[in-house]
Amino acid sequence: MPSPPTFLAWAILSCLLGAFLFFHLWKFDRFKCLRWENGPHSGAFKRVMTYTYLLSVPLIIIYSVGFCVLSYDVGYADIPGIGVVPIPFEFWLPKYHRAIFPLNxxxxxSWGLEMVTHLEELCFWLFLVNAGKVQQDWFRTFYFKxxxxGSILAFAYMPIVTIVTRSNADTNTAATFTAGSIGDLTLTVCFMPVLFQFPGFLRNLKSEGVDINTIVRLTTFHELNRIRVVFRFLFFAPLLILGVDGLTARAVVNSSLFASEFLAFMAGIGCMVSSGITLVIFFPRSVQSEVQARNASREKSQQMRTFQSTQHSEYNSSYSPRSLSPQKSSAPPYSSHPGGENLVISIEDSAMIKAPVLAPGDPVTGSHPAATTFKTFAPNRRLDSGAKIHGGVKIVGLTEGNLAHHNHQSSNVHPFVHNFTSPIGTFVGLASFRADLMPIAA
Known part of the structure; x- marks a missing residue:
């Protein structure tokens, strides 16, 4: 039977999930991941997975808040021999009763979109664990098919079940719970082999010499997946009990106010926590990279202000206080090269020389990965104006992508693993390798 406190708990939890979604995406990349054209690697698959998951959250908020408002408006009834209980669906006023089917x-x-997300993760992790050195294209594998x-079936059969059973509100709710729980049960049970294979998969990566940052990311996601599986059971198992019991004639569990509310509370907690973990896995933040990028940007701004202040002081000191005509300054406006050619250095060029070199941004997280520096030789160059730029030994940043490109050439694991970021962000790995190599080749 519908319980106002149950729907209130669902409404509070779903709104907290929405707030966490808003906060996480803002800290992740300032909502850039929501754009239709989010960088050069925002293909159709990444768009589908991003919008599929993000759309399921506001839908669950609409459902829980809607039923919370309706159930409190309807209220309770004092039934002789039973006591004060929430008014069952069949006794709701028509204006409230008409809203049950749209909310279901x-x-x-929302549940269908969530199963699309869970199915993609199941197929992706199976692909990743079983992939060898051969550069298989994810979009041509059996897992992608x-x-x-499965996504088409999951997205279609959930609304179909709800539409077919719409004649009775109690049956409609029970059938929706049962259909969704069976689908989630199937996906979760199929996901269990991945959890058992993953420790061995990580040991194999360590023996192959995969870089430590990738090992840390995969280990973190493994731990998150283990926690999420527990909360997924807490989500669909109570709703499966309530749904199957609601389809029977006696409805033993649903007749008990304590049992129905307890199971519904547990389902709400499991739903919101598992969805929040999915958000963290799909859009993983790197706090270390964020802090490094923030500090580098702050230092660059401070150096730019210091340089401009110095230039302003030198400019003022080069003029006589009694005359408007400029005097000779001890500091020349240009630098002399040993070859006799003079090359003017602008303020922007000087700032770039003093500023720390940042690695290219990560194509998925938008943050700056840590860079490893190495020395390279640059030859002398002559500009069209005749000025000569002297080369020499330069310090170049070797990004994590370049390290991954170097490591995977002699490794027996799939290239995706070396550049792994998230289940919806690793399919640009090979393109990222080539993009990271361009600055070095130049």
Missing amino acids: IVFSF IWAV
Whole structure:
């Protein structure tokens, strides 16, 4: 039976999930991941997975807040022999009763989108664990085909079940719970082999010499997946019990106010926590990279202000206080090269010389990965104006992508692993390798 406190708990939890979603995406890349054209690697697959997950969160908020408002408006009834209980669906006023089916449809679409997300992760992790050194294209694998077909079925059958059973509100709710729980149960059970294979997969990566940053990311995601599986069980198992019991004639569990509310509370906690972990896995933040990029930007701004202040002081000192005509300054406006040619250095060039070199931004997280420096030789160059730029030994940043490109050439693991960032962000790995090499080749 519908319980106002149950829907209130769902509404609070879903709104907290929405707030966490808003905060996380802002800290992640200032909502850049929501753009349709989010960089050169924002293909159709990445768009589908991004919008599929992000759309499921507001839908669950609409469902929970809507039923919370309706259930408190309807209130309780004092039934002789039973006591004060929430008014069952069949006794709701028509204006409230008409809103039950639309809210259940919203919930079915949200659950269908969530199963699309879970199925993609299942197929992706199976692909990653079983992939060898051969550079298989994810979009041509059997796992991707399973995801494509399964996603269509999951997104279609949930609303169909809700529409077919719309004649009775109690049956409609119970059938929606049962259909979604069976789908989630199937996906979660199929995900269990991945959890058992992953420790061995990590040991193999360590023996192959995969860089430590990738090992840390994969280990973190493994721990998050283990926690999320527990909360996924807490989500669908109580709703499966309530749904199957609601389809029976006696409805033993749903007749008990304590049992129904307890199971619904547990399901709400499991739903919101597992969805929050999915957000962290799909859009992983690197706090270390964020702090490094913030400090580098702050230092660059401070150096730029110091340089401009120095230039301003030298400019003022080069003029006589009694005359408007400029005097000779001890500091020349240009630098002399040993070859006799003079090369003017602008303020911007000087700032770039003093500023720390930042590695190219990560194509998925938008943050700056840590760079390893090495020495390279640059030859002398002559400009069209005749000025000569003397070369020499330069310090160049070797980004994590370049390190991954170097490591995977002699490794027996898939190239995606070396550049792994998230289940929806690793499919640009080879392109990222080539992009990272361009500054070095230049």
